[in-house]
Amino acid sequence: MKGEKMDSDSNRTFDISEEDIYEAMKEIEGYLDITPGDFRALYAIAHRHAITRLATSVKAGDVMTRDVVFVEKGTPLAEVADRMAREGVSGVPVIQDQKVVGVISEKDFVFAMGGEALRSFMAVVAHCLGNKGCAALPMRHQAAEHIMTQPALTVSMETPLSKVANIMAENNLNRVPVVDSEGKLLGIIARADIVQTSCTVIIPSEGMRPSSEGVA
Incomplete structure (x- = not known):
């Protein structure tokens, strides 16, 4: 079925018109020796600088989840799968001596069940429905260390959130x-944390909106 064509108005980028600028300037008490065009250019530059400043000022430690679900390197895969299901997470860090040595995710389970042949979830479903047996049975006697992704890509609490986002995007x-500096687990950042924080930075709350005080 063909998709409906999206109305062109829904694709328009939000912008500030000169009328908006005139109305804004009228609300500021006192005399302003500035043209609407200059004001518009200044606002655009200031807005860009503000977003960049806020994005780089937010650190990993500011948004990370501290109560992390994790497993030990020797945890049986059956227990790992059960814990991930109960906690509602799609991946967990793998720990040895309190240090992160890897990460195990749903993708690692899928890949371990069939390698290249069963690399997607639906490929596993098709395999099972084809009466070929449960693809997970060979992993019954394996532990987290056997299928985890290693070494784990990690960040520090001081890593800017913008850099964390780049690391996640570049490595999927x-x-x-x-x-911490010794590799011990302090927290975890998910894509949802970055999206939520980015929306907070780009769409300011009432308390973050610029004030007209001191403008003359």
């Missing part, structure tokens, strides 16, 4: 552990 990650 859904989460990244936050560790």
